[in-house]
Amino acid sequence: MIDYNKYLNSSIRSLSPSGIRKFFDIANEMDHVISLSIGEPDFQTPWHIRDEGIRSLEKGKTWYSPNRGFADLLQQIAKYYERRFSLPYTPSEQVLVTVGGSEAIDLAFRTLIEKGDEVIIPQPAFVCYNPLCVMAGGTPVNINTKNEDNFRLKAADLEAAITPKTKLLVLPFPNNPTGAILERKDLEEIAEVVKRHDLMVLSDEIYCELTYGDRNHVSIASIDGMYERTVVINGFSKSYAMTGWRLGYALGPAPIIEQMTKLHQYGIMSAPTTAQYAAIEALKNGDRDVRHMRDEYDMRRRLVVDSFNDMGLHCFEPLGAFYVFPCIQSTGLTSEEFCTRLIMEKHVAVVPGNAFGACGEGFVRVSYSYSLKHLKVALARIREFLEDLHHGNQAESAGKN
Amino acid sequence: MDKLLKLLCKNSQFSTAELAAMLGEPEDYIKAQIREYENSGVIKGYQAVVDWEDLPDSYVEALIELKVTPKKETGFDDIAGMCMAFEEVESVYLMAGVYDLALIVRGQTMQDIAMFVAKKLSTIDGVLSTGTHFIMRRYKDRGMNLVDFDEEQDERSLIL
Numbered sequence: 254m255i256d257y258n259k260y261l262n263s264s265i266r267s268l269s270p271s272g273i274r275k276f277f278d279i280a281n282e283m284d285h286v287i288s289l290s291i292g293e294p295d296f297q298t299p300w301h302i303r304d305e306g307i308r309s310l311e312k313g314k315t316w317y318s319p320n321r322g323f324a325d326l327l328q329q330i331a332k333y334y335e336r337r338f339s340l341p342y343t344p345s346e347q348v349l350v351t352v353g354g355s356e357a358i359d360l361a362f363r364t365l366i367e368k369g370d371e372v373i374i375p376q377p378a379f380v381c382y383n384p385l386c387v388m389a390g391g392t393p394v395n396i397n398t399k400n401e402d403n404f405r406l407k408a409a410d411l412e413a414a415i416t417p418k419t420k421l422l423v424l425p426f427p428n429n430p431t432g433a434i435l436e437r438k439d440l441e442e443i444a445e446v447v448k449r450h451d452l453m454v455l456s457d458e459i460y461c462e463l464t465y466g467d468r469n470h471v472s473i474a475s476i477d478g479m480y481e482r483t484v485v486i487n488g489f490s491k492s493y494a495m496t497g498w499r500l501g502y503a504l505g506p507a508p509i510i511e512q513m514t515k516l517h518q519y520g521i522m523s524a525p526t527t528a529q530y531a532a533i534e535a536l537k538n539g540d541r542d543v544r545h546m547r548d549e550y551d552m553r554r555r556l557v558v559d560s561f562n563d564m565g566l567h568c569f570e571p572l573g574a575f576y577v578f579p580c581i582q583s584t585g586l587t588s589e590e591f592c593t594r595l596i597m598e599k600h601v602a603v604v605p606g607n608a609f610g611a612c613g614e615g616f617v618r619v620s621y622s623y624s625l626k627h628l629k630v631a632l633a634r635i636r637e638f639l640e641d642l643h644h645g646n647q648a649e650s651a652g653k654n
Numbered sequence: 655m656d657k658l659l660k661l662l663c664k665n666s667q668f669s670t671a672e673l674a675a676m677l678g679e680p681e682d683y684i685k686a687q688i689r690e691y692e693n694s695g696v697i698k699g700y701q702a703v704v705d706w707e708d709l710p711d712s713y714v715e716a717l718i719e720l721k722v723t724p725k726k727e728t729g730f731d732d733i734a735g736m737c738m739a740f741e742e743v744e745s746v747y748l749m750a751g752v753y754d755l756a757l758i759v760r761g762q763t764m765q766d767i768a769m770f771v772a773k774k775l776s777t778i779d780g781v782l783s784t785g786t787h788f789i790m791r792r793y794k795d796r797g798m799n800l801v802d803f804d805e806e807q808d809e810r811s812l813i814l
Binding site: 291292548555556559625626 | 657
């Protein structure tokens with residue numbers, strides 16, 4: 254028998270598998286499970302976008318694209334950032350099309366981080382930042398955002414986490430799993446600290462189109478003095494319901510994008526050709542779809558937040574993404590206990606908050622990327638679960654008396 | 655389209671509290687708005703969408719095309735009104751195109767409908783001709799799928 258551990262890179266062996274998986278595996282083996290755990294749009298890619306992908310195939314466009322992506326797409330991406338966020342990027346030098354936003358995050362980390370560099374990553378956050386940072390040789394330094402701050406990153410907390418080794422700040426807002434956003438004032442305060450300590454920022458704006466209540470997403474790159482310090486990560490998955498097409502991009506200072514492009518060139522070569530043709534159509538004619546989907550999510554968001562608060566699980570109002578992050582501490586259960594019992598007793602799957610960092614303990618992530626019909630059934634079952642729990646607790650305390 | 659009406663069209667059984675939450679309006683406002691729609695006749699009523707196919711007392715439906723001669727004073731309204739009066743008639747539409755009125759007619763058997771067309775509809779003064787098309791199967795009705803080819807499976811999987 255070969256001892257493979259001898260051959261395996263020790264950093265990768267030390268990475269723990271994603272905590273979201275466990276509950277999904279339980280759910281998969283059960284019948285009639287209602288899931289609220291999926292983190293991707295329930296919409297299908299709008300037809301006109303799919304159609305352009307199909308048309309490109311019909312025309313036989315099946316070759317590699319240029320390493321950075323098709324010129325037309327680079328231009329459309331630059332135009333989009335100009336139009337939506339007033340940020341100017343030169344298509345040929347400052348834009349790189351990648352295989353999903355995740356590849357762009359990986360490239361940015363590997364391009365910026367050197368062994369021993371500290372990377373500040375606010376949590377709760379999407380599960381990929383810490384492992385990718387470690388694999389790039391960096392040391393993740395996690396800051397806990399708090400319920401009482403509506404899970405926004407506070408400049409003072411950032412300042413406190415900075416050491417002489419700090420190089421990079423990750424800004425994952427609008428946030429998965431909390432649904433928190435950062436507004437201009439928050440960003441201005443953060444930007445002051447970043448500039449004072451000469452840091453770089455990776456701003457993951459994949460949920461930028463899902464910001465509610467007439468708020469437009471603000472990119473930290475648009476704050477004074479931050480354009481030159483920010484690598485913006487974005488993609489088509491969430492805004493245009495294009496997860497399976499695997500298409501993202503990075504925007505930033507030309508010298509950084511140039512190095513990232515080298516890595517991309519050697520590791521990936523180029524992003525999928527068909528997806529790029531579809532993405533051009535998305536950026537040219539997809540605004541209406543984005544608005545439509547945002548309106549739909551917004552209605553669901555309100556319903557879900559309202560229901561949780563009504564059930565007695567405090568839920569701060571998330572203003573972005575498609576998740577709510579209710580606090581379950583009042584049940585006396587841990588996040589894992591809550592999720593395990595909920596799925597065993599009522600067949601509803603949600604994700605324990607601590608899957609997104611230890612500070613997520615006491616919370617659960619509920620995705621509302623589901624139809625209203627589906628959400629109503631799931632919410633009713635959660636309500637039943639809480640009532641059962643309440644009666645159980647009452648019976649228990651009565652037994653003690 | 656009015657968001658409230660859109661939601662009610664999708665599912666008229668949302669509670670006013672749910673509608674209020676979804677639309678970000680006070681519940682009292684939603685109640686008043688619905689009452690207003692009902693009183694003014696914008697909302698005509700609420701019905702269940704039923705799939706009768708496998709039920710014992712299922713029925714037959716047909717789409718009937720009518721070519722008619724419009725009346726001088728009242729146009730198509732008179733004849734439409736007469737059609738509406740039959741309880742067999744579910745829907746009456748005025749059409750643009752090769753015929754004038756389209757009716758959805760319901761009966762216990764095909765024979766029922768054939769007799770109804772022959773005896774009741776064709777004999778209306780001003781009706782020039784009829785064309786009967788039996789509905790064989792309802793795949794989708796009023797925005798709802800009655801036949802689920804994919805059984806509505808969530809194909810998404812949790813990847814992280």
